Amino acid sequence: MIYCEGLVKIFKSDDIEVVALQGLNLTVNQGEMMAIIGNSGSGKSTLLNMLGGLDRPSAGQVNVGGWDLLKIRDDQLVEYKRNTVGFVWQNNGRNLLPYLSALENVEMPMLLSGKLDRAYAKQLLEWVGLKDRMHSKLHQLSGGEQQRVAIAISLSNRPKLLLADEPTGSVDTATSDQIMNIFRNVNRELGITVVIVTHDLTLAGKVDRVVAIRDGLTSTEFLKRNPNLDLATMENGGFHQGGLQEVHEAFVVVDRVGRLQVPKEYLEAVGIQGRASMEFDGDKIVITAPKSLEEENA
Numbered sequence: 539m540i541y542c543e544g545l546v547k548i549f550k551s552d553d554i555e556v557v558a559l560q561g562l563n564l565t566v567n568q569g570e571m572m573a574i575i576g577n578s579g580s581g582k583s584t585l586l587n588m589l590g591g592l593d594r595p596s597a598g599q600v601n602v603g604g605w606d607l608l609k610i611r612d613d614q615l616v617e618y619k620r621n622t623v624g625f626v627w628q629n630n631g632r633n634l635l636p637y638l639s640a641l642e643n644v645e646m647p648m649l650l651s652g653k654l655d656r657a658y659a660k661q662l663l664e665w666v667g668l669k670d671r672m673h674s675k676l677h678q679l680s681g682g683e684q685q686r687v688a689i690a691i692s693l694s695n696r697p698k699l700l701l702a703d704e705p706t707g708s709v710d711t712a713t714s715d716q717i718m719n720i721f722r723n724v725n726r727e728l729g730i731t732v733v734i735v736t737h738d739l740t741l742a743g744k745v746d747r748v749v750a751i752r753d754g755l756t757s758t759e760f761l762k763r764n765p766n767l768d769l770a771t772m773e774n775g776g777f778h779q780g781g782l783q784e785v786h787e788a789f790v791v792v793d794r795v796g797r798l799q800v801p802k803e804y805l806e807a808v809g810i811q812g813r814a815s816m817e818f819d820g821d822k823i824v825i826t827a828p829k830s831l832e833e834e835n836a
């Protein structure tokens with residue numbers, strides 16, 4: 539569904555250049571539900587905006603659902619955004635209209651694309667648990683309910699890919715669980731590929747695969763140890779306390795030409811700066827602080 543290789547995004551303003559993505563690789567399979575984590579400024583939103591067609595990449599390859607987003611024409615980009623992707627933000631303000639009802643809000647993008655389908659709009663609101671509130675005005679709904687309306691809107695164009703940027707950033711734990719369950723249903727029952735960007739490791743723990751971004755590159759990948767373990771089992775087993783490591787195994791990402799990112803803490807702990815020694819003992823690759831020549835000759 540998503541294939542990025544060597545993806546680069548450079549922001550230029552006046553004479554300052556910020557390299558937000560510096561050759562990022564990422565593959566997401568059709569029907570997957572996965573999360574992207576990373577510190578503030580690591581490039582998560584930049585990546586999501588590229589994938590959503592909201593911003594253009596500077597270089598590299600990025601292909602989503604058969605569209606080459608580097609070469610795509612402006613008119614094709616409109617079609618891509620209309621038919622292929624749905625977007626959910628932390629801040630609903632961007633796509634909700636406060637004085638319209640929940641139902642009218644869901645119908646709005648359908649109207650704009652000339653494909654009004656009231657029955658489907660109602661079905662979507664039922665799907666996100668708002669059957670009884672569909673005629674309430676947006677401003678009469680709680681933050682969590684508004685977020686669920688936003689999810690219904692993001693599905694109104696029947697996308698193949700749903701992108702969510704910190705979708706539970708401003709809601710409580712119970713609402714956050716409810717939202718994650720909606721994503722899980724959307725993924726399982728509608729077969730939509732779901733990519734969630736988050737800071738929240740408990741949230742990330744609820745998906746099968748997590749990719750960590752550091753300094754504009756994918757650095758670590760976490761895979762669920764037992765993919766058959768479902769959400770209910772994880773929650774009953776006290777998963778909420780455990781975070782990501784309890785259910786997932788961490789792997790360092792090695793790109794096509796063999797590059798990998800070594801965590802800064804590891805480098806500092808063994809005093810590596812600028813260069814390192816690397817040895818292969820037939821079984822393991824050992825990276826250490828550089829040995830001095832005298833030591834080698836001793």
Ligand SMILES: Nc1ncnc2c1ncn2[C@@H]1O[C@H](COP(=O)(O)OP(=O)(O)OP(=O)(O)O)[C@@H](O)[C@H]1O
Pocket residue numbers: 549550551556557558576577578579580581582583584585
């Ligand atoms: N429009 C822009 N112009 C200039 N620099 C930008 C722009 N957007 C993002 N950046 C820079 O690119 C880098 C990556 O930003 P990005 O918003 O993608 O990070 P993030 O991981 O989503 O962070 P956060 O979790 O805080 O949202 C940062 O250094 C940021 O300052």
